[in-house]
Amino acid sequence: MICIILGTRPEIIKMSPLIRECEKRGLDYFVIHSGQHYSFEMDRAFFNDLNLPEPEYNLDVGSGTQGEQTAKILTGIENVLMAEQPDVVLVQGDTNTVMAGALAASKLHIKVGHVEAGLRSFDRRMPEEINRVVADHISDYLFAPTGESEKNLILEGIPGEKVFVTGNTVVDAVYQNREISNEKSEIMNTLGLKSGKYLLVTAHRAENVDDRVRLSGIINGINAVSEKYRLPVIFPMHPRTEKMMKEFGISPGNIRIIKPAGYLDFLQLEAHARLILTDSGGLQEESCILGVPCVTLRDNTERPETVECGGNVLAGTESAEIQKAADRMINFMDYRKTDDSAKPESPDNKLWQNPFGDGRTSERIIEICLKD
C-alpha cells in the first residue's frame, strides 16, 4: 500500500500525476493532507481543478511557527501511519509537511520516497533548504529530477543505489492540464488580457516578503519594468504576501493584485505572459517548460538548470537589478521572435530544452515503488 502525503499548493499540483497514476493502475493507496494550506484558493481550488479524489485523512494543522506546525504534522502523520501501516510513503518537495512526513515514516521503519530530491540552494537560512536536506537523508528512494540534483545527493554521501533520476512530476502536471486549461479557462477574457502583453508576478518566500526592504524592492522594481515597457502587471497574491503588504503599509502602485488563481487559470496566465517575475520554485520550472522567460526574485536558486538552459535569470530583490534582468530577458525574447518555430505557447518550445523530463515521471516513480 502506498501513502501519498501533501499539504500545500505546490504539493497538490506536483502529486496529482502520482495520484492519477495510482488510480489508473488501480493500486492500493491513500492520501494524507496535512492541512498546512487550507484557504479555498490555496487548497480546495486545486482538488476541483485537477479533479482529485478527497484525501482519506486531513489533519487540519493550519498555520503556526516552524516548530509548532512541523510538530503538529509529525504527530498527526505518525498516528495515521501506525494505524494504516503502508509499505511506502511518498512526500514531494521541501515544505514542513515533507520533512515531518518523512521523519514520521522513517522512525516507524516505513520506506520513504522523496519526490524532487537533491535540490539545493546551499542557503540554510531558508526553511525549505533544511527540510530538503533532512528529507533526503532519511529517505529510501530519492527521485532526483535531473542529473544535477543526483550529483548533489552523491556529493553528500547518499548511496547511489537509492537515487533515481526520474524527471520532475511538474512536467506531467503541465502536459496533463495544458489542453484542459486551454478549453476551460476564461481568465484571459475575464481580466481583459492580451497574449504577450502583460507581466505575471508572484512572490511569497519568507525571506523576501517578511522583510520590508526586500518586499519594497520587488514592488518598486516591477513597477519600473511595467512603466518602461508599458505592460500591465498581474500579481495573484499569496496570503502571506497580502498580510505582509498590509503590515508594512506598502502600496502596490500600478500592480493589479488578484486572489491566488486556480491551476487551470494560472497555466493560461503563465503561458501568455511576456515575462514572469517570481520567487516561486514551481514557476521557475513551469516557465521553463512553457517557453516563457523568467526573472527570479532571489539571490540563489535550487533550480540552476533553468538558468543554465537560458530560460531564467537571477535578479535578487533590488529594483535596479530587477530592471536589468527584465531588460535582458525581454530583449532576448524579442530577438528570438523572428524565428517562427519559437512559439512560447507550445509546451515543447524550441527556445530552450526543458531540463525536467518528458512528462512520464510519475509512471517511473510508481514502477520503482512497486519493484521492491
Ligand code: UD1
Ligand atoms: C509554504 C512552504 C513553502 C512553499 C509554499 C507554497 C514551508 C516552510 N513553507 O510557505 O516552501 O513554497 O508553502 O505556497 O513549508 N496562509 C493562509 N492560508 C493558507 C495558507 C497560508 O492565509 O491556506 C497564510 C497564513 O497567514 C500563514 C502564512 O500564509 O501564516 C504562511 O503560510 P505557511 O504554510 O506557513 O507558509 P507559506 O508561506 O505558505
Ligand code: UDP
Ligand atoms: N500557482 C497557481 N496559482 C497561483 C500561483 C501559483 O496555481 O496563483 C501554481 C503554479 O502553477 C505552481 C505552484 O502553484 O505549480 C507553485 O506554488 P508556490 O509558488 O506557492 O510554491 P513553490 O513552488 O515556490 O514551493
